[in-house]
Amino acid sequence: MIFRQLFDQQSSTYTYLLADEASREAVLIDPVYEQARRDAALIEELGLKLGWTLETHVHADHVTGAWLLKDRLHSRIAISAQSGAQGADRYLQDADVISFGKRSLEARATPGHTAGCMAYVLDDRMAAFTGDALLIRGCGRTDFQQGDARTLFRSVRERIFTLPGSCLIYPGHDYRGLAATSVGEEKLYNPRLGESVGEQDFVGYMKNLGLAHPKLMEQAVPANLKCGRPLQDLSSLKSQEWAPLTYTFAGIWEVQPNWLEEHAGEVQVVDVREPDEFNGPLGHVEGAKLIPLGALSQKVDALKKDQPIVVICRSGARSAQATLLLGKAGFDKVANLSGGMLRWRAQRFPVEGGTD
Numbered sequence: 376m377i378f379r380q381l382f383d384q385q386s387s388t389y390t391y392l393l394a395d396e397a398s399r400e401a402v403l404i405d406p407v408y409e410q411a412r413r414d415a416a417l418i419e420e421l422g423l424k425l426g427w428t429l430e431t432h433v434h435a436d437h438v439t440g441a442w443l444l445k446d447r448l449h450s451r452i453a454i455s456a457q458s459g460a461q462g463a464d465r466y467l468q469d470a471d472v473i474s475f476g477k478r479s480l481e482a483r484a485t486p487g488h489t490a491g492c493m494a495y496v497l498d499d500r501m502a503a504f505t506g507d508a509l510l511i512r513g514c515g516r517t518d519f520q521q522g523d524a525r526t527l528f529r530s531v532r533e534r535i536f537t538l539p540g541s542c543l544i545y546p547g548h549d550y551r552g553l554a555a556t557s558v559g560e561e562k563l564y565n566p567r568l569g570e571s572v573g574e575q576d577f578v579g580y581m582k583n584l585g586l587a588h589p590k591l592m593e594q595a596v597p598a599n600l601k602c603g604r605p606l607q608d609l610s611s612l613k614s615q616e617w618a619p620l621t622y623t624f625a626g627i628w629e630v631q632p633n634w635l636e637e638h639a640g641e642v643q644v645v646d647v648r649e650p651d652e653f654n655g656p657l658g659h660v661e662g663a664k665l666i667p668l669g670a671l672s673q674k675v676d677a678l679k680k681d682q683p684i685v686v687i688c689r690s691g692a693r694s695a696q697a698t699l700l701l702g703k704a705g706f707d708k709v710a711n712l713s714g715g716m717l718r719w720r721a722q723r724f725p726v727e728g729g730t731d
């Protein structure tokens with residue numbers, strides 16, 4: 376099976392990609408709105424087909440990326456029927472099964488953090504994705520969204536701790552940088568829900584957490600009740616439409632050599648290699664402006680903000696860094712030439728200077 380744990384730093388949220396190796400069918404648990412482009416890039420780079428996005432619950436601290444991914448990748452949205460969310464393609468009940476190729480997840484209702492929480496248990500019971508019902512040495516709060524400490528206590532004890540001790544637990548968040556735990560480990564060491572803690576102790580503990588409400592709660596909950604469908608027209612978010620660009624998992628906008636060959640006159644071509652390389656055996660693209668990477672920050676004034684920029688280097692690595700640097704300097708139409716001069720030459724596009 377293909378498995379990736381992805382992290383959103385802003386909300387400390389984990390997103391999980393699972394895919395069946397042979398059929399390439401995938402599911403994504405708890406995508407984050409701001410990371411939808413990243414997630415789509417990874418799914419495309421791995422050659423996967425996203426069948427479902429699954430929500431563990433209606434989140435209070437970030438907006439789901441489910442709708443954006445449906446728009447981009449034609450995936451379908453699944454969330455618990457108890458969640459009260461509108462606009463999903465499937466409303467899950469306890470014990471429902473979500474298949475991806477030969478693999479599957481079982482939905483387990485684990486209410487308590489919210490009324491509609493679902494955990495997803497892998498077919499071989501080697502892993503469970505518990506959302507905010509069970510966190511590493513902790514658990515989700517129970518003070519809003521129909522949260523209830525007694526209900527959460529029973530969900531964890533009866534629906535999660537009944538899994539094999541070796542079953543890995545992948546939580547919805549971690550605020551300390553920890554990645555995963557196991558059923559056995561949490562039974563022993565969870566200070567709130569471990570086997571030595573009674574229900575009454577847990578209720579008292581949860582009553583006195585004293586946490587401020589999540590900063591984004593007012594926006595996040597209504598948006599998640601619509602599965603993350605944005606209010607505004609998406610075209611305002613698509614600033615990079617001047618060329619058929621691809622967005623890589625590394626966070627870089629890229630353009631292919633054949634596009635540049637046809638449109639070189641319409642863009643600013645910036646070559647960030649050193650002068651001896653620019654004038655060396657690989658040659659350079661006609662009309663390219665030479666600004667070595669080390670000098671780029673001081674020389675951005677030589678570039679126009681309203682005309683797109685394509686950045687080039689030998690292999691595409693230094694120029695990728697240059698696109699990020701230009702982005703920070705306020706240029707919003709910037710792309711990397713995929714594969715740099717090496718691919719440009721391998722595909723036999725014309726060069727100025729250089730040797731054969």
Ligand SMILES: N[C@@H](CCC(=O)N[C@@H](CS)C(=O)NCC(=O)O)C(=O)O
Pocket residue numbers: 386434435436507513514515516517548550586587588589590591
């Ligand atoms: N400071 C965070 C708080 C996030 C928060 O309250 N997270 C919920 C999950 S949606 C929780 O249960 N946290 C448990 C904890 O912080 O112990 C924010 O503003 O977003």
Ligand SMILES: [Fe+2]
Pocket residue numbers: 432433434435436488507515
């Ligand atoms: Fe939550």
